[in-house]
Amino acid sequence: MSTIDVKVSAIEQVTPLVKHFTFVKEDGTVFPAFSGGSHVVISLNIGGRIHRNPYSLMGSPEDTSAYHISVRRQERSRGGSVYMHENVTVGMPFKITYPVNLFSLAKKARKHILIAGGIGITPFMSQIADLERLGADYELHYAFRAPEHGAFAERLKKTCGNKLHCYVDSLGERLDLSVLMGNQPLGTHLYVCGPNPMVVSVFEVARNFGWPENHIHSEQFLAPPIGEPFKIQLARSKKEILVPAEMSMLEAIEAAGVEADFLCRGGACGRCELQILETDGALLHNDHFLTDAEKASGKKIMPCVSRAKCERLLLDI
Amino acid sequence: MTLVFKQETFRDDYRYSNSPSGIKRFPFPFAEDQYMYSVNIEPHGKGKQGSVNEFAFDVDEHYVAECIDKGITLEQDPGRYESLPHMMDAQWDFLELTMESHAQDYPDHFTLKKNGLNWNWENKPLGIKDSFVFGDCSTLPMDPFEYMGRQVQGDFVLLDQRDETLYADAGFITSQADWSLAFNIGMSWKEWHGPVPRVTELGVMDRALKYLMNLQLGSPVRRLNWTMTINPRLDTSPENYPFWGGDRNKVNKENVSDLVHLRVELQALFRLPRSNGIVFVIRCYLINLKEIATYPRWSKRLHRVLKGLHPDLIEYKGLTKFHPLAVDWLSKFDDGATIELGTQPE
Ligand code: FES
Numbered sequence: 001m002s003t004i005d006v007k008v009s010a011i012e013q014v015t016p017l018v019k020h021f022t023f024v025k026e027d028g029t030v031f032p033a034f035s036g037g038s039h040v041v042i043s044l045n046i047g048g049r050i051h052r053n054p055y056s057l058m059g060s061p062e063d064t065s066a067y068h069i070s071v072r073r074q075e076r077s078r079g080g081s082v083y084m085h086e087n088v089t090v091g092m093p094f095k096i097t098y099p100v101n102l103f104s105l106a107k108k109a110r111k112h113i114l115i116a117g118g119i120g121i122t123p124f125m126s127q128i129a130d131l132e133r134l135g136a137d138y139e140l141h142y143a144f145r146a147p148e149h150g151a152f153a154e155r156l157k158k159t160c161g162n163k164l165h166c167y168v169d170s171l172g173e174r175l176d177l178s179v180l181m182g183n184q185p186l187g188t189h190l191y192v193c194g195p196n197p198m199v200v201s202v203f204e205v206a207r208n209f210g211w212p213e214n215h216i217h218s219e220q221f222l223a224p225p226i227g228e229p230f231k232i233q234l235a236r237s238k239k240e241i242l243v244p245a246e247m248s249m250l251e252a253i254e255a256a257g258v259e260a261d262f263l264c265r266g267g268a269c270g271r272c273e274l275q276i277l278e279t280d281g282a283l284l285h286n287d288h289f290l291t292d293a294e295k296a297s298g299k300k301i302m303p304c305v306s307r308a309k310c311e312r313l314l315l316d317i
Numbered sequence: 318m319t320l321v322f323k324q325e326t327f328r329d330d331y332r333y334s335n336s337p338s339g340i341k342r343f344p345f346p347f348a349e350d351q352y353m354y355s356v357n358i359e360p361h362g363k364g365k366q367g368s369v370n371e372f373a374f375d376v377d378e379h380y381v382a383e384c385i386d387k388g389i390t391l392e393q394d395p396g397r398y399e400s401l402p403h404m405m406d407a408q409w410d411f412l413e414l415t416m417e418s419h420a421q422d423y424p425d426h427f428t429l430k431k432n433g434l435n436w437n438w439e440n441k442p443l444g445i446k447d448s449f450v451f452g453d454c455s456t457l458p459m460d461p462f463e464y465m466g467r468q469v470q471g472d473f474v475l476l477d478q479r480d481e482t483l484y485a486d487a488g489f490i491t492s493q494a495d496w497s498l499a500f501n502i503g504m505s506w507k508e509w510h511g512p513v514p515r516v517t518e519l520g521v522m523d524r525a526l527k528y529l530m531n532l533q534l535g536s537p538v539r540r541l542n543w544t545m546t547i548n549p550r551l552d553t554s555p556e557n558y559p560f561w562g563g564d565r566n567k568v569n570k571e572n573v574s575d576l577v578h579l580r581v582e583l584q585a586l587f588r589l590p591r592s593n594g595i596v597f598v599i600r601c602y603l604i605n606l607k608e609i610a611t612y613p614r615w616s617k618r619l620h621r622v623l624k625g626l627h628p629d630l631i632e633y634k635g636l637t638k639f640h641p642l643a644v645d646w647l648s649k650f651d652d653g654a655t656i657e658l659g660t661q662p663e
Contacts, residue, residue, distance in 0.1 A: 002535040032534060033413075035406075035593040061591060098535040101593040106479055107403035134406075214480045263359045264538065268528030270356065288527045 003043075003095045004031070006067070011090060014070065015151045018119060019085055020058075023067045026093060030064040036127035037103035037191075037219075040067065040096040043246075044080045050246035053080040056122035056219075057099055060129040067096070070151065072119040103191070103219045105130060110187035112138040113180070115202060117194020118145065121152060123219050124193065128159060139163050141180065143194070146170035177205045193219040227284065232313045234258060235277055249303035253317070260303065260317060267305035274301055274315045281310025319425045322442055325382035328389070328560075333549035333603070339378055340608050344369045344581050345660045346541045350621040352630075356525055361539035361585045369583060372422040373537065374415060374469060375600065381442050383470050383492075383551065390491040390552050391467070397554075398463045399502045400475070400487035407475045407487065408462035409452055410589035411596055415465045440468055462487055471600035478530060478593060482506050485597075492551035492601050532588045532595060539585040544634045545643070546580045549603045565638040573642045574606040579619070606646060612662040613650060620647035 010022040025031060034057055044051045055069035074081040103123050105112060112131060114124045121142055131138045140160055144150045147168055156164050167173040181190070181202075190211070192202040199218050206216050232249065233240045234256075243252040250272055253260045263271040267287030276283075276299055285295045287302035294300055301308070301315075325333045335343065364370025369377075391397055400408060416438055420429035430437040434451045445468065449456035457464050466473055466489035475487035483506045501508075510522045532538065546553055547564040568576050583600040610616040623636075623644050631640050 002533065004535075033410075033590040034534070035591055038593070098533055099590070100533060104478070104593045107406075107477060107592075108479070263357065264528060265360070266528055266531060268356065268524050269358050288524045 002098055004098065005093065006096055007093045008088060008090050009066065011088070015149050017073045017149070018070050018151045019073075020068065020070045021084070021088070023069075023094070023096070024065070031067055032098065033064055034061050034099035034126070035101050036061055036105055036130035037123045038099035038101040038126065039103075039123070040069070040099055042069075042080070043095045044083055046080065046083050051080045051083075052246070053084075056103075056126070058122050058125040061126055062129065062133070070119065070122050103127075103193070103217060105136075105191075106189040106215070106217070108187075109189035109215075110137065110185055111189070112136060113184065113188060113190045114138065114140045115175070115180075115190065115192040115194070115198070116140070116142045117198040118143070118149065119151070120192075120194030120198075120219070121156075122193075124191070125152065125156075127191070128156070132159060139165065141165045141167070141175055143167040143173075143175050143198070144169065177201060181205050181209055181211070189215045189217065191217045191219075227307045228309065230281070230308050230310055230313070232308070232315060234317050235314055236317055243307070248305065249301075249307060253303060258317060262304055265304045267302050270302070272302055272304045274303055274317055275299065276301055276313065277316055278312060278314040279308065279310055280312040281308055283308050320376060320378060320380070320423070320442075322381040323378050325379060327382065327386040327549055327551040331548050331550070333379070333382070335604055335608050336378055337611070338367075340604065340611050341662055342368055342377075343604050343608075343662075344541060344583055344602055345579075345609075345615055345618075345662065346543045346581050347618050347622045348658055348660050350618060350656070351625055352622045354521075354630075356521055356528075356540075358525070358528065358538050358540045361537040361587075369600075369602070370539070373418045373585070373587070374422070374471075374598070375583070376419065376423055376426070376470065380470055384443055384468060386551055387467055387491040394556065397491050398460075398466065398489050400460060400462055401503060404462075404475055404477065404487040404592070404594070405454070407477070407589055407592035407594040407596070408460055410591050410594065411473065411475060412461040412465045413451070414587060414589070414596065415469045419469070443468060462489060471598050473599070474597040475589075475592075476506075476595040476597060478595065481530070482526065483529060483595065485509055486594075490554070492599075493554045529586060529595065532586060534588040534590055537585055537587040539583060542582040542584060544580050544582075545636050545639075546578045546603065547576050547639065549578055549605070551601060551603075565635075568639040568642055570642060570646075573639065573646045574610070576605070577639055577643050578603045578605045579609060606643060610647075610650060614656055615662055616647055616650035617652070617654070618656055620644065620651040623647065 005026040006023040007026055008021055009024045012020040014020045039054045039056045041052050041054045044053060055071060057067055058070055059066065059068035071081050071084045073085045105127055114127065116124050124140060128140065140156065140163055142153065142164065150166065153166055167175045190206065192199050203216060227245060229242055229244050231240060231242055237258045239256055239258065241252050241256045243249050250260055250262055261271050263269040267289055270289045283298060283301055284307045286305040289302055290300055327333060369375045416429045419427040426441050428439045435448065436451050437448045439446045454460065462475065472492055473489045474485045476483040477486045485502065485504050488502055506526050547568060550561050553561050581602045583602065585598040587596050589596055609619055623640065631637055
């Protein structure tokens with residue numbers, strides 16, 4: 001996956017729990033434009049281990065001089081949010097992926113309803129810029145815990161005017177999904193991003209009202225397949241290698257100086273297929289190439305995307 | 318790099334040929350003696366200097382003639398360019414991608430100056446110079462997609478991604494080969510990709526679709542496809558079959574090496590930034606048997622590939638009428654010696 005070298009150009013504390021980071025490109029050129037709802041994956045080196053965290057791009061897609069993300073501090077996660085809050089300073093370099101959009105607006109929708117809970121507001125910031133630019137019909141429903149947690153509510157009011165509806169939990173305000181969703185014109189698309197219970201109830205209510213399944217969109221991140229490190233043995237080249245968490249099996253084989261076949265590096269073309277001679281663990285197939293039966297047989301693996309949980313995986317290469 | 322553009326025609330008198338360097342860089346598609354359909358998708362990265370993969374969009378000696386031919390086809394049939402209303406962002410994405418790469422890779426021929434949203438574009442080979450406001454259609458003489466579609470070699474389809482599939486919601490098709498189904502605007506991936514004979518393995522198209530839906534910005538991919546065409550004709554569309562279909566009957570022993578052309582399509586796919594759509598570029602390269610025979614490696618290889626081609630594929634690719642003549646002509650170059658794997662000319 002291609003990456004972009006960036007550095008932090010500004011950090012702002014937006015709410016007690018949310019920090020806003022601005023990135024510019026290391027080489028001073030502009031970023032690619034992107035579409036509303038896109039995210040980037042940032043690689044963080046925390047104590048020698050690489051974490052890859054996806055964050056929604058918050059700025060206007062038109063502004064390519066900088067990328068903006070917001071990070072909520074998640075105490076219980078061992079991931080990167082605490083690191084982002086405590087260790088990241090202005091000027092620090094990072095590698096990020098090109099923008100990826102797994103939460104894009106349905107361009108043919110008659111109307112768009114956006115529902116955000118808490119930090120779930122972030123992907124909508126760029127979507128709203130797109131909707132405004134296209135002059136689309138939309139409503140934004142934004143629920144948060146208490147007034148001080150309504151990150152960006154002020155800014156949104158300016159952009160969205162009366163299309164913004166806020167629900168502050170501490171003031172006893174509630175978003176009534178049945179009222180909202182029971183009364184929408186045909187061809188309306190709904191987008192939700194927030195805590196899991198919120199997403200689940202949106203889908204439930206939608207189903208009850210008979211909304212078409214493909215008119216409901218929820219944010220889902222797809223980080224590059226990383227996982228735990230594991231060991232593999234190469235039968236023909238007589239090598240044992242450790243596949244680190246942040247490398248694919250194919251990359252590790254290449255790094256060990258063994259020539260391996262590949263084409264797409266995305267689990268689609270089948271070129272990198274390797275025969276498994278022996279293994280003592282479980283295979284984690286992430287490819288689109290092998291049939292379910294082949295995956296179940298445990299005889300083949302696509303090293304460009306797939307991994308394993310094992311000590312021994314003897315490959316015919 | 319300064320290119321010299323040839324004066325050529327892709328219809329009527331067919332004044333077209335490849336220069337020696339054009340022959341040498343031809344994207345010969347057969348690495349093996351046997352042709353098998355495969356999902357041969359690979360990253361469309363910067364290729365070898367001088368090769369057709371050196372840049373994202375290859376400009377060659379046929380550039381001016383091809384653009385003129387596009388103009389003629391469009392004039393006769395304006396329906397070759399079509400775009401649904403929700404594709405406007407993708408149209409501007411296409412304009413940006415093509416202008417930027419042409420200006421960056423061929424600075425002697427194309428220049429792009431940006432001042433915020435005020436852009437100046439100069440295309441020297443075609444004598445075009447325009448100033449416009451990026452994103453404002455009223456400042457261009459036509460839709461942005463049509464505007465650049467006329468100035469870039471190849472055919473283009475803009476795909477919208479929704480409902481777990483891709484829809485061909487805009488197209489600029491002036492050199493469509495007859496291998497594809499009649500292309501209709503708004504078709505979904507599945508409607509567009511009919512079954513290919515001899516692709517016995519189920520799900521090839523489904524897998525290709527999944528892969529493309531994951532296509533990343535900044536990481537374009539490509540594949541080669543091929544067929545054969547009589548005469549160096551770009552527009553072998555089903556609509557115009559009456560104008561070219563009969564040419565297949567004109568092939569004989571004497572003219573086979575002049576008339577029969579290997580037609581290679583370099584298909585490239587790029588994720589588009591603003592629209593999250595995909596542009597599917599179908600770039601056509603033509604070379605006749607005589608030119609191929611410049612390199613013994615190629616004439617031998619092509620002989621073997623054609624000779625061993627399954628009858629279903631011969632029919633599917635529309636080669637039935639002239640296939641034996643082509644195999645026969647090529648056979649005199651084939652001494653049966655082993656040829657190593659690879660597509661290189663020498
Ligand atoms: S390289 Fe294509 S499936 Fe692995």
